[in-house]
Amino acid sequence: MTLRQALPGGWLLESFVSRRDDGPVRRPFGDQPSGLILYTTDGHMSAQLTPGPGREFVSYGGRFEV
Numbered sequence: 001m002t003l004r005q006a007l008p009g010g011w012l013l014e015s016f017v018s019r020r021d022d023g024p025v026r027r028p029f030g031d032q033p034s035g036l037i038l039y040t041t042d043g044h045m046s047a048q049l050t051p052g053p054g055r056e057f058v059s060y061g062g063r064f065e066v
Helices: none
Strands: 009-012 034-039 044-050 058-063
Touching: none
Parallel strands: none
Antiparallel strands: 009 034, 034 044, 044 058
């Protein structure tokens, strides 16, 4: 199975970290972020991320390629 075939569906966020090559690990959404990303078989995606209940959130939608 290819990644393109395995990817479609809904995925829950387990962690969100970022790091530059020479820097420490950062957690821009805190220690317990929440999120969901959806991929469709026709190449569309939608993502919603939040640092926690009742707080601001970030969302994005568009096309994707593998």
